[in-house]
Amino acid sequence: MSSWGHTLRRLTDAETAQLRARDAWWETSGLEPPAARYRDTACRIRGCVEPATHEGSYRYVTGRAGRVSWARRLLCDRHADRFRAKHHPEPGQPSGHAPAVAVRQVLDADAAGEGLG
Ligand SMILES: [Zn+2]
Numbered sequence: 033m034s035s036w037g038h039t040l041r042r043l044t045d046a047e048t049a050q051l052r053a054r055d056a057w058w059e060t061s062g063l064e065p066p067a068a069r070y071r072d073t074a075c076r077i078r079g080c081v082e083p084a085t086h087e088g089s090y091r092y093v094t095g096r097a098g099r100v101s102w103a104r105r106l107l108c109d110r111h112a113d114r115f116r117a118k119h120h121p122e123p124g125q126p127s128g129h130a131p132a133v134a135v136r137q138v139l140d141a142d143a144a145g146e147g148l149g
Contacts, residue, residue, distance in 0.1 A: 035092040039124030040115055042086055043106070048073075051084065051106075075108035082108030088115045089124055 043051075054072040058065035068074060068081040075082045084106035094101045107115055115121065 035090040035119075037091040037102075038088065038115070038119035038121035039090075040086055040088045040107075040112060040119075040121035041124035043084065047087075048085075074106075075111055076105040077107065077111045080108060080111060082110060085109050086112035086115075087124060088112065088119075088121065090119065090121075 051072045055065075065071075069079065073083050074080070075084050086107045086109070087104055088107050088111075089102065089104040091100055091102050093099065
């Protein structure tokens with residue numbers, strides 16, 4: 033799987049607060065909270081439960097049709113360092129400014145379960 037167009041940026045305080053608020057919802061819901069690695073504040077690399085501090089994004093070709101998708105991953109400090117060393121990313125833009133089509137592609141990418149390795 034080849035990927036390109038990597039970006040990496042630190043999450044803003046507002047974004048971190050938003051993730052924490054989503055996790056806090058479980059405490060008031062009366063429902064069983066998800067395992068640590070599925071929490072909104074957790075790093076998205078499989079098996080990692082460190083709190084996410086960065087957002088890494090990249091483009092990749094998906095499927096036989098060769099469609100280009102865009103994906104993003106929330107990363108902890110350690111995985112952000114690894115992402116930086118491996119992909120030499122450009123500084124990223126806050127995803128709030130991404131066009132709607134990019135948001136839809138994020139959902140596609142998540143459904144495909146692509147990892148960063
Ligand atoms: Zn991590």
